[in-house]
Amino acid sequence: MSRVKSVERQKFWERNQKSGGYLLKKTINTALYKIARAILLFGLCFLILQPLFNKISISFMSEKDLYDATIISIPRNFTTANYKLSNQLMEFWVCLKNTVLVALLVSIIQVAACTLVGYGFARYKFPLRNFWFACVMLSILVPPQTISSSLFLHFRFFDVLGIFKAITGETINLQNSMAPYIMMCLGCMGLKSGLYIFMLRQFFRNIPKELEEAAYVDGCGKLRTFLRIMLPDAKPILTSCFLFSYVWQWTDSYYAKLFLGNVKLLPKALTSISGRLGDYYSSIHGTGSLPSSAYEQAMIATGLLMTILPLLLIYLVAQKGFVESLSQSGIKM
Amino acid sequence: MEKKKKKKMTLAQKNSIAGYLFILPFIVGFLAFLAYPLFQSMYMSFCKVTVGIGSFDMEFRAFDNYVRAFTVDAEFNRLLTESLTSMAYRVPATLVFSFFIALLLNQEFKGRGAVRAIFFLPVILSSGVIVGLEYNNTLLQGMEEVVQKSANSSSITATLQSILDTGGTGSKFFQYVFDIVDGVYDVAIASGIQIIIFLSGLQTISTSMYEAAKIEGCTAWESFWKITFPMVSSLILVNIVYSIIDFLIRTDNKVMEKINDTMSRQMDYGFSSAMAWSYFLCVIAIVGVVSFIISKKVYYYE
Numbered sequence: 001m002s003r004v005k006s007v008e009r010q011k012f013w014e015r016n017q018k019s020g021g022y023l024l025k026k027t028i029n030t031a032l033y034k035i036a037r038a039i040l041l042f043g044l045c046f047l048i049l050q051p052l053f054n055k056i057s058i059s060f061m062s063e064k065d066l067y068d069a070t071i072i073s074i075p076r077n078f079t080t081a082n083y084k085l086s087n088q089l090m091e092f093w094v095c096l097k098n099t100v101l102v103a104l105l106v107s108i109i110q111v112a113a114c115t116l117v118g119y120g121f122a123r124y125k126f127p128l129r130n131f132w133f134a135c136v137m138l139s140i141l142v143p144p145q146t147i148s149s150s151l152f153l154h155f156r157f158f159d160v161l162g163i164f165k166a167i168t169g170e171t172i173n174l175q176n177s178m179a180p181y182i183m184m185c186l187g188c189m190g191l192k193s194g195l196y197i198f199m200l201r202q203f204f205r206n207i208p209k210e211l212e213e214a215a216y217v218d219g220c221g222k223l224r225t226f227l228r229i230m231l232p233d234a235k236p237i238l239t240s241c242f243l244f245s246y247v248w249q250w251t252d253s254y255y256a257k258l259f260l261g262n263v264k265l266l267p268k269a270l271t272s273i274s275g276r277l278g279d280y281y282s283s284i285h286g287t288g289s290l291p292s293s294a295y296e297q298a299m300i301a302t303g304l305l306m307t308i309l310p311l312l313l314i315y316l317v318a319q320k321g322f323v324e325s326l327s328q329s330g331i332k333m
Numbered sequence: 334m335e336k337k338k339k340k341k342m343t344l345a346q347k348n349s350i351a352g353y354l355f356i357l358p359f360i361v362g363f364l365a366f367l368a369y370p371l372f373q374s375m376y377m378s379f380c381k382v383t384v385g386i387g388s389f390d391m392e393f394r395a396f397d398n399y400v401r402a403f404t405v406d407a408e409f410n411r412l413l414t415e416s417l418t419s420m421a422y423r424v425p426a427t428l429v430f431s432f433f434i435a436l437l438l439n440q441e442f443k444g445r446g447a448v449r450a451i452f453f454l455p456v457i458l459s460s461g462v463i464v465g466l467e468y469n470n471t472l473l474q475g476m477e478e479v480v481q482k483s484a485n486s487s488s489i490t491a492t493l494q495s496i497l498d499t500g501g502t503g504s505k506f507f508q509y510v511f512d513i514v515d516g517v518y519d520v521a522i523a524s525g526i527q528i529i530i531f532l533s534g535l536q537t538i539s540t541s542m543y544e545a546a547k548i549e550g551c552t553a554w555e556s557f558w559k560i561t562f563p564m565v566s567s568l569i570l571v572n573i574v575y576s577i578i579d580f581l582i583r584t585d586n587k588v589m590e591k592i593n594d595t596m597s598r599q600m601d602y603g604f605s606s607a608m609a610w611s612y613f614l615c616v617i618a619i620v621g622v623v624s625f626i627i628s629k630k631v632y633y634y635e
Contacts, residue, residue: 037437045451048521113358120355124348132356135363141617142367143582145592146609149602150370150377187362197359222351251460304463311457319450
């Protein structure tokens with residue numbers, strides 16, 4: 001083995017001499033470039049991961065470690081009490097169950113509706129198509145806050161063309177049920193729905209026309225072609241959309257607060273964790289006593305970790321689904 | 334009777350009906366949950382809204398709310414200009430960063446999969462509720478201060494800045510660069526999707542193009558500007574639009590927070606709608622102007 005290497009080395013020097021020193025220069029340059037790239041990438045990776053590591057180390061610290069200036073990353077008094085407490089404060093398991101179910105339901109509905117719409121935009125020509133697609137772009141552009149006040153009142157005094165008022169004499173209050181949000185997802189107006197429509201349309205546009213025509217010639221109807229031919233092809237992009245939708249739904253607190261007021265969800269529990277910690281403190285140490293801000297932040301860090309841990313697991317398992325299929329779809333404008 | 338009708342329909346008509354059936358969910362959703370609320374909130378922004386028990390009343394007040402937002406309210410103007418200026422430097426930084434990273438990640442090296450996974454992690458880490466919590470984490474800031482004090486030195490950028498800043502001319506430019514360097518974490522965390530989009534574009538460029546260029550004597554630098562850049566230029570447009578929207582609409586944006594506060598705490602629907610509409614018009618104007626300018630320069634390879 002070493003002999004082969006030494007022969008190779010000799011050959012290298014010979015070739016180097018023949019090329020007038022160019023080969024050596026080039027090899028050194030490539031090696032330097034590789035080292036520089038490795039350092040840069042390592043640094044940037046560390047930059048992204050560091051807050052996460054920091055939170056992990058804080059979440060295992062006991063309260064007095066937080067005030068100790070000599071402790072930076074490795075806790076001296078290792079403890080899991082933070083996890084126990086934030087589990088109690090967030091009602092973690094209840095929230096987890098609800099979040100899993102709600103995110104699953106919402107993202108399935110969302111992806112299903114967006115697939116239909118994206119397919120329609122990509123494969124059919126119809127009058128006003130560009131106008132409706134401009135509307136899709138508009139739905140991406142509108143900040144949810146612009147319409148949220150109106151939506152809020154819309155669902156508070158819900159009515160379809162005055163039918164309910166005519167029958168019962170009163171409008172329906174849908175404010176504290178899941179119905180409004182489900183309806184919005186069915187109507188492709190959920191969280192970032194416009195983006196999914198855009199992605200799916202891109203994908204369906206790239207499927208060759210011959211495939212569709214062959215199906216029609218064989219006597220396949222329009223709906224059957226969609227279900228039997230197109231959908232199986234679209235599996236990667238569908239998983240990708242589903243994963244994005246699931247993850248973003250999981251961490252979303254805005255729509256959750258607006259529409260799912262009475263469902264216990266993780267992001268909402270997370271935002272209220274410091275308030276609950278205050279209540280917990282005053283119930284133990286008497287009214288008026290408040291937790292220190294350092295301890296509060298440690299609790300938030302713990303809660304945050306617990307919230308994103310399932311997502312990180314999903315990400316580890318389905319990393320390819322997130323990335324590869326999206327890059328296959330070839331996004332263009 | 335029915336049969337006759339079916340026979341009369343041309344294929345194009347059938348297709349357009351099928352197309353409308355497919356996008357029907359969107360049309361219904363758009364009209365009910367976007368167009369209608371949008372117009373209602375526009376109307377609200379001209380009104381004084383009072384919420385009663387069984388209904389809500391609107392009293393027409395013309396431009397009162399807008400006047401209040403731009404001249405009376407102490408915060409709105411400042412927050413709006415602040416968020417627009419920070420967008421003006423954040424978006425180019427995000428673009429350059431994500432393009433650069435995509436170029437790096439497109440190369441072959443050991444552990445590429447792992448590095449990619451880490452760079453796409455911000456797609457999860459920068460979403461929804463997590464961002465808002467990240468920013469007001471006083472404990473981490475406090476720890477940073479302690480570390481800096483005990484190490485008895487300032488950060489590298491601060492030292493560099495003090496060295497370079499003596500010139501006077503161009504110090505504003507340095508300030509700009511240092512702002513970006515100091516905020517590189519924010520940039521990195523905001524560019525997950527953009528990296529994916531650029532990477533997808535880079536992977537569609539066929540290697541035969543580079544080979545041909547190399548044979549013709551093109552250096553790597555030249556082939557970058559003559560091949561890579563034009564080929565992904567359409568994606569630059571996509572990414573600019575995405576970054577602008579992502580930056581302006583994300584939940585931790587100060588203007589958004591203010592609008593939310595006004596709406597949910599003070600229950601002042603008219604005023605919050607006025608602010609939201611002014612903001613929305615700003616967003617549309619910016620996206621429109623930027624995409625108009627850039628789409629002129631985009632090169633489509635077909």
